[in-house]
Amino acid sequence: MLQQQPLTGNGPSNGRGLGMSGHPGMHALTSAHQPSQHRSDGGDSGPENGHETRRDIGDILQQIMTITDQSLDEAQAKKHALNCHRMKPALFSVLCEIKEKTGLSMRNAQEEEPQDPQLVRLDNMLLAEGVAGPEKGGGAAAAVSAATSSGGMSPDSSLEHSDYKSKLSQIRSIYHTELEKYEQACTEFTTHVMNLLREQSRTRPVTPREIERMVTIIHRKFSSIQTQLKQSTCEAVMILRSRFLDARRKRRNFSKQATEVLNEYFYSHLSNPYPSEEAKEELAKNCGITVSQVSNWFGNKRIRYKKNIGKFQEEANLYAMKTALVPPRQGNDSPHTPNSTGSGSFSLSGSADLFLGVPPVNGEQSAYQMGVQANGNWQGRNSPPSGTSPHSDHSENSD
DNA sequence: GCCAATGATTGAGT
DNA sequence: ACTCAATCATTGGC
Numbered sequence: 001m002l003q004q005q006p007l008t009g010n011g012p013s014n015g016r017g018l019g020m021s022g023h024p025g026m027h028a029l030t031s032a033h034q035p036s037q038h039r040s041d042g043g044d045s046g047p048e049n050g051h052e053t054r055r056d057i058g059d060i061l062q063q064i065m066t067i068t069d070q071s072l073d074e075a076q077a078k079k080h081a082l083n084c085h086r087m088k089p090a091l092f093s094v095l096c097e098i099k100e101k102t103g104l105s106m107r108n109a110q111e112e113e114p115q116d117p118q119l120v121r122l123d124n125m126l127l128a129e130g131v132a133g134p135e136k137g138g139g140a141a142a143a144v145s146a147a148t149s150s151g152g153m154s155p156d157s158s159l160e161h162s163d164y165k166s167k168l169s170q171i172r173s174i175y176h177t178e179l180e181k182y183e184q185a186c187t188e189f190t191t192h193v194m195n196l197l198r199e200q201s202r203t204r205p206v207t208p209r210e211i212e213r214m215v216t217i218i219h220r221k222f223s224s225i226q227t228q229l230k231q232s233t234c235e236a237v238m239i240l241r242s243r244f245l246d247a248r249r250k251r252r253n254f255s256k257q258a259t260e261v262l263n264e265y266f267y268s269h270l271s272n273p274y275p276s277e278e279a280k281e282e283l284a285k286n287c288g289i290t291v292s293q294v295s296n297w298f299g300n301k302r303i304r305y306k307k308n309i310g311k312f313q314e315e316a317n318l319y320a321m322k323t324a325l326v327p328p329r330q331g332n333d334s335p336h337t338p339n340s341t342g343s344g345s346f347s348l349s350g351s352a353d354l355f356l357g358v359p360p361v362n363g364e365q366s367a368y369q370m371g372v373q374a375n376g377n378w379q380g381r382n383s384p385p386s387g388t389s390p391h392s393d394h395s396e397n398s399d
Numbered sequence: 400g401c402c403a404a405t406g407a408t409t410g411a412g413t
Numbered sequence: 414a415c416t417c418a419a420t421c422a423t424t425g426g427c
Contacts, residue, residue, distance in 0.1 A: 251406050251423045259405095274416090295415085296407060303418065304405090 056087040096205040122230040186222040258287035267319035
């Protein structure tokens, strides 16, 4: 017990440190040892035994309270002494008891909360975009394939692709650098807190489970920062994608072959150029474009044809000649008839819509024009596109 | 650089 | 949901 001497000498009577008497919780304990001098031998005999004990505990608490006021060396020495104090186990058990009574346990601590759905979404997106996960750049490839599918076949856009890829990898590297920083900081902080708690567990009851819980809390705090990082990364990727994939900016003309296929269909169904869903799909397949591109094309074509029939006369003739020379297609390789026949087949031969006569004279309404009525509607087109077809598919312009 | 052609988008109408 | 009509934005020929 000799080693206690320097410690007890620093008791409340030495005039420094926090005024323990000011501490409400400490008052009862500290008030027990008014005399500044106390016995250090820890004698536990006689009627003074109770007073002795209280004084010892009071000393320990006093030291704990004043430890922050001391220099590092001083504090270290004191800490060591505290740990060796004979009353420490008693104080420890008291603290355990108090803790038990005050319910400072983790009974009501909610554990295992489900993973944040937003974070899951962000993770999935980053993974899909190739920002998170393995390097290979699957996201870039996916974006590229999406770009090509929406804008038709554009094999010559490797320049833009590489540009996209480099920008994406830039985002990726920034993301990973920042993520690493956060993870490092998180690990450091967690280790620090765990060490502190382990150290403290020598003087106060700290269960491993509580340490674990503290780690969880720290991780949760850090993960909110991480979520922010992921969110802004996602935003950056979205902006990049939208710029890169903006089909309007990166329009590519369809291939000659595709245009030919579409024109063939258009002019061979001039009286009712509204391909059915099936026909659109087939055309899309044949042309290497999407169904909506087929719809766009037909929409544009109808409008532009109607607006300036004269201009398209030559083209119409050309395709009329062409299709007249080609034997009627049968079977699966030709798109189904639009909403016209309902039989599910159509012929590309001139028998259906095409007029194979002499190109009309200026100002005169030609057989080609017959498809378009004066009111601006396609002749016979009086029903919704996906419904049944007008019956007059081939009645008006063949003679 | 100009300009027509052309694919895509948008808003209204059905 | 589909089409029309107007418009935008880009392409490609000159």
